Amino acid sequence: MRTEGDTWDIVSSVGMTALFVAAMRAVESKQPDALVHDEFAALFVAAADDPDMNQLLNDRELWARSPLGTEFMGLRSKFFDDLFRTAAEAGVRQAVILAAGLDARAYRLDWPQGMVVYEIDQPKVLEFKRQVLDSAGATPKADRREVAVDLRDNWPAALIEEGFDPTVPTVWSAEGLLPYLPGAAQDALFARIAQLSASGSTLACDAFDADVDLAQLADLQAEQLRDTPFGTVDFTSLLYTDDRADPAEWLTDQGWTTTIVPPEELAERYDRPLTAVLEPYAEMFNSIKYLTAAKPA
Template identity: 80%
Template sequence: MRTEGDTWDIVSSVGMTALFVAAIRAAETKQPDALVHDEFAALFVAAAGDPDTNRLIDDPELWADSPLGLGFMGLRSKFFDDHFRAATEAGVRQAVILAAGLDARAYRLDWPQGMVVYEIDQPKVLEFKGQVLADAHATPTADRREVAVDLRDNWPAALIEEGFDPARPTVWSAEGLLPYLPGAAQDALFARIDQLSAPGSSLATDTFGSDVDFQQLADFQTEQMRDTSFGKIDIADLLYTDDRSDPAEWLTKQGWTTKAAPPEELAARYDRPLTEVLEPYAQMFNGMKYLTAVKPS
């Protein structure tokens, strides 16, 4: 169970979910019609040393019946990649990746000259990530700056200490993050983003409906993934279902222009059809939205 102030590394608690997502991105990269190409994802999984997670890369059939096997992760990663590209094409030169996990966008995207990318996450997660990339002699394509801090703490102060400039437009991402935050922490997260965002800033995140039965979903997923490391984690114990503001409604009230797209819209946009989603995954998909928001100039 989650507790106030709990921490994790890459092979425990919330960190293990980041490793699992990296394995799915690595498997997606190997597909002939891959929506994303993440050459670093497999390195992270290999360095973690968990054989079951490595099997997810080599044997995609292990998760073929999961929504992750429907190209879900490819769609999600492509959505956030495009969000960053659109912002930089508009002239934004400052990015913040919240709960960066094993996201390697600072290395794999073609960033423009002068781009600064801030990655916020738990200290142990960033330490692991940095070591793997250093061992691989990887070079970031932007000025990458780590901000080792918990998002439940005073992360704006830590961000500014690393050189973040609130007076400049920023492109933000909160990918696969919100259910892992208590309701109060989520609301505080958006309030802080708003306070730190100059006009012309943008945000992308993914949201879930309030009626998702995460315990039912977790039980089903655990059974499906019982031969993998993900099957050893009760995902419902990692998520918070307490009351919180609807991100789109909250941002709209603050003057942001928002747009929400369901998974089916992304599938059509990227020409990656989704097959039928069975229960209990359907309840998650039906309430899922990919949200973009822009703070008017």
């Protein structure tokens, strides 16, 4: 279970979720109709040397047992890729990836000249990521700046110290992050983003309804997925479901223009039909909300 001020590396606690996402993104990249192409994801899995994640990466039949369906990571990654591409095309030259994990967008997206990408995450996670990419001879396509700080701490000060400019528009992403924050930390996160965002800034995040039965999900994982990499880590024990503001409502009240896209609409947008999702994971999958918000210029 989570504790106040807990930390992690890439093969423990919340860090393990970043490795899991990298494995899923690597598998998506192998699909003939892949929505994203991440040549670095498999490198992270190999470097972590976790047998379960390597098994997931190399066993196509096993991947078909994914509790959230084989399309989940492709849809999510494409949604956030498009966020950054759209903002850059509109002239935004400052991006912040919150809880960056093993996100390699600074390396794999075609950023315009002058783009600065800030990646915020735990020090050990960013250190592992940098070592793997440096060993591979990878070169970022933007001015990439690491901000090694816990999002429950005073991350705005650390961000500004790295050169962030709150007077110019910013594109923010909070991908796969919100359920891993306590309610108070999530509320503080959005308040800080709003304070740091100049007019013309945009933000995207994803989350599922807080009333999803996590105990039921844990029981299913223990019963049906225990012999697979999907049962290695009890992700439900890492999540928080305490009270918090609804992001869309909060941002709307602050004057931002918000748009919510459910998974089925995202699947239609990207022409990727959804397969059946195991119950009770279907409840969580169907409750996912992909939120985009824009601060009027």
